[in-house]
Amino acid sequence: xxxxxxxVNGVAYPCRQTMGAMLRFxxxxxxxxxxxxxDISDYCTYLWCCVCSASKHDGLDxxxxxxxxxxxxxxxxxxxxxxxxxxxxxxxxxxxxxxxxPQ
Numbered sequence: 026x027x028x029x030x031x032x033v034n035g036v037a038y039p040c041r042q043t044m045g046a047m048l049r050f051x052x053x054x055x056x057x058x059x060x061x062x063x064d065i066s067d068y069c070t071y072l073w074c075c076v077c078s079a080s081k082h083d084g085l086d087x088x089x090x091x092x093x094x095x096x097x098x099x100x101x102x103x104x105x106x107x108x109x110x111x112x113x114x115x116x117x118x119x120x121x122x123x124x125x126x127p128q
Contacts, residue, residue, distance in 0.1 A: 029109055031076055033097045038076045038087055040106065045078035046071070053091065068103050069095050 030037040047058045050071050061067045073094045080087035089097065 029106070031072065031098070031102065031106065033076075033089065033094065038085065039079035039083050040072065040075045041079040041082075042075055042110075043078045043082065045081065046074040049074035049077055065100060065103060068107055069098070072098075072103060072106055 029040045031040045032038075050056070050058050050061075053070055053074065054067070058071065061071060070091060073089075073091050076094070077087055
């Protein structure tokens with residue numbers, strides 16, 4: 026499966042659903058990922074969490090706050106990402122092991 030990347034301010038960052046992303050979402054919102062309401066602010070927050078987590082895992086600097094991140098992406102970026110998730114693009118290969126991510 027192709028890696029999912031999000032370009033922010035001209036820099037491509039990895040974006041994967043991980044347990045760390047889910048924990049970050051809970052810390053930011055007080056709700057579980059399974060409780061995402063489907064509004065753009067939840068999706069933006071979860072996207073930021075996925076980029077933060079994947080970047081940390083990959084050893085990349087990603088120091089944008091949630092608001093700086095939100096100021097740097099468009100609703101179309103979020104729509105493209107959610108479309109990727111809905112198409113099964115949430116599966117990733119990491120260290121040769123295929124992992125299916127919950128939606």
